[in-house]
Structures are given as structure tokens and as C-alpha cells.
Amino acid sequence: MPSHVSFIMDGNRRYARKNKLKQVAGHEAGYFALLSMVTYCYELGIKYVTAYAFSIDNFNRRPEEVQSIMDLMTEKFELLCRKDSVVNGYSIRVHVSGNLQLLPQHSRDAANKLMSLTVNNFGLLLTICVAYTSTDEIIHAVEKCCEEKWVENDGRTISLADIEKRMYMEIAPDLDIVIRTSGENRLSNFLLWQTAKSYLYSTSALWLEIRIWHLVWAVFNFQRYQLLQKKEE
């Protein structure tokens, strides 16, 4: 069974257009789709799930859309803080990865609150990437390396381990599977470092059309590859 699966949740706006809904309704429904996929992963025994919710590039979208997504994010983070929420039911620890300084204060506060409330949950680690790009993550790690190494006055040069330790995603192991919806075949600056050896699965289903059998099919093909690798060795 893979230990870390990630989702690039693409296609909410297209789904909203297709079903004549408001754009924000598409994103809201996307949140519920994510929760379903997380519970399926939990049932399958997958310990780490990462979702690409909002890229730094997405700030280029219309300000009204960005604003509505930020408000939705705050609302959902606060909802998940409640005692009866699904994260407590399944003992899910939530981590928010990204350059949180780029978020409005209310979203940042809600994210920090959710992270501290769930820090002791041990069932599954759900990482939500917000205000995230891989290239930004690497730059942030390099800056931290520079700051900390100067403080330590360490003469060594920066190593791979130094960078990895300071990445937002240091909290989870390397990815086994990346699932991207809505038919696009690209990584869009998501977890480039962590997907060096991952199985990339692209489905033409929009994010809101994703079902358990997409996940099962991806896991099945991942396992098939593992078996073939073992045979060749």
C-alpha cells in the first residue's frame, strides 16, 4: 500500500460552468470531495495525504475569485476546528504547507488554529498546500539554511539533507502517487522535489467527478509497478 498520496484538485471552475453553478460553489463542493477522498485513503491505510488547494500562481486570478477562495478557506478551516468534525472523528492531523505570509490574516489565523488543535492526532496526516509552489518552497529552505548556518557559524556547504529538513513538506515522506484530475498532464509547480520517483496518474474526470475507483485504480497500478520492479531486481 502506498504511504503518501497527493491530489491536484483541478477542474472546480469547469464543473461549476458545466452545471451552471457559481464558481465559489464549485470550490465549496471541491472541499467535500477532498474530505471523501481523505476518508477513502484512511480506510485503505494510507497514512499521508497531500492536496494542492491554492498555488501562488493562483493569486493571478480575478481578485473576486481569490477573495472568495480565501473566505471559503477560512470558513472551512474553522469548521474543521469543531469537536464533531471529521478530522477529530478520524484522528486526522492537519498541516497547512506554503508561504502563509501571503495569505490574508484571517485565513492564516484559521490555519494556525487548526494545525495546533490537531497536532496530536495520529490517524492520518493531511497536508493542504496553500499559497504554495515548489520553487518557492525550495527558495524558502535555502534562505533558512543561510540564516541558520550563519548563526551556527558552520563551515560546511549546504547539503541535500540541509535543504530537505527546511522544506514545508519535511513533515511527510516522499510521494508515492500523484493524482491529477481534469485531464491535464503537468505538475504545475507542485511537489517537484518530492515527486522525483512518484507514479503520476492523470484522469480526465474533473475533481468533483472523482470517485473511489480512481483511487483504487491508481493504487493498483502503483502496486503493479512495485511488483515489476521487484521481479527485475
Added chain:
Amino acid sequence: MLSLRFAIPTANTLTPPKIKPKPGLVVQTAWNQTDLFPSLPKRYDYKLQAATTDLSVAGDIPAEEVVELPAELSRELLPKHVAVIMDGNGRWARQRGLATSAGHEAGVKALRELIELCCQWGIQVLTVFAFSYENWIRPKVEVDFLMSLFERALKSEMESFSRGGIRISVIGDSTKLPTSLQKLINEVEETTKHNSRLQLIVAVSYSGKYDVVQACRSVAEKAKDGQIQLDDINESLIEQELETNCTEHPYPDLLIRTSGELRVSNFLLWQLAYTELFFAQELWPDFRKDEFVDALSSYQQRQRRYGGRH
């Protein structure tokens, strides 16, 4: 501090394709990419030829020829930079009951054809993943054969590349390569450095992660020495230190991987951030003109939004 990528989206709805794509070509999905029971390729007689030093097949690459594109392709929508993971030589040889070396030789022929097509169709940069840093663990016999194959191929093609206007650059950790190959690489790079028709970047002993680490290291050293401020560290500084700084177009528009594997295997990590990925079922020696046209056609159908609006 942050340098946001405001790349201009190249929405390809301006020039609609002339011919509708065949089913299964537009955006590969896992449903038609990975068959549970793939049908075996047709058997045909393949006579093993003794390995020769001269790997030229179809003669020299014609210089500066203007060639018409296949009907499905549009010149304005061709990618500037194509990257290829040439996977499947070993499997190709096994399927025919041949030694792995025969698969690699056949792979070189396929590469030569791809180089010619890129030259003819005006693609500016072609990057090929010849040998990964992780491949050093393969059996010594195979590794030694590959090193000698690179040497023979470079020697036999050097003149032809020069005449054809091809510039060769080699990226990767060259310290692990045999000394004779290192010397030859330096010679070829020096000889072809002024050529401008096509830049062929060959990744040998290359790891995407280590490329990023060495770039970060260089930037950190500059910051430590006071050449730059900590706040100045941005994406473009890192980009300048990556090994792909040998070209004006370091980011591939299209990455093709053959043999049905759905992964990037530590190839060009940073540079692939917005690259369109195309996964071909064919094994590398079987990836020829038609298959390349399929990949380019799929690329031309895609809407590249770079995270922005439609």
C-alpha cells in the same frame, strides 16, 4: 523577495488544429495508458548487427533545410524546448531475445532520427536523459557498454553535428565518467559552441535533485560572501545556477517519456514545473516520426494556464 512567475499563457485556441486528434492521443490518461494485459508487439526478424563505430544511418543531417510540417501540426504552436526520457531499450532487446546492448544501439538510431526531425521542424532545444545518477548501480558490464557507446556516438557524430549546426551541451556529474569520455565531451562542447540551429543537451550521470542542490549551494555561497543579500534570493537566481544555464530556454515545454512509465525519475526537477508531460506506450527504439508527431499534436491541443485565469 518573491519572484512570481508571470509567464504569458500560451493559450492554443488561436489556431485550431486542422485535423481532429485520433482517440487516445489527446491528453494521455491512465485509463488508456496502462493496460492490464497489454498485447505483445508483433514479432519480426531482427538481425543483430555487430556494433560499429560509425552509427550514422541516413547520412548527414541536411543543413538548413526548410521542411514542411505534417498536416496535423501548426508551426506557431511548436514547443521551443522538448525533453525526452529515453526509456525501454532493455525491454525492447528482451522482447526480441537480444542482448541489452542491442537495445541501446537501436536506441541511438531512434535518437538520431529525433535530432534530425527537431532540426528540420525548427525546435530549438532538445534535452535527452541518457544516463541517470541512479543508473550507476546497474551491472558493470552494462554501464561500461553505455560509456563506450556514448564515446563512439560522440566521435562519429561530431563532424555531422558541426555541419548540421547542432550545439552539444552535456549536463550531469561528469567526474564519475571515464577520463577519455570527459575529454571528448569538452572537445565536442568547444567545437560546437557557436552552432545555433539546434541545441542538444545530453544529461549523463544527472540527477534533478542534485542539480537544484548545487544551484542552491552556489546561491548560498554568494549570499555568505555578501555578493547578494538574503532578501535577493529568488527563482531567477537559482535558475541561473542550474546546469541548464547553458541554454536560453532552460524550461522544457514538453517532456516525453517512452515505454509507458508514468514518472519523471529525478530528471530536470525545477525545470519541469510547468512542462506538459506526454507518456508514450512505445519503447524508445520504436519511438519514431509518427509517435513524435502524436506527442507534438497532443502538446498543441493543450491549454497552458500557468495557474492563472482561463
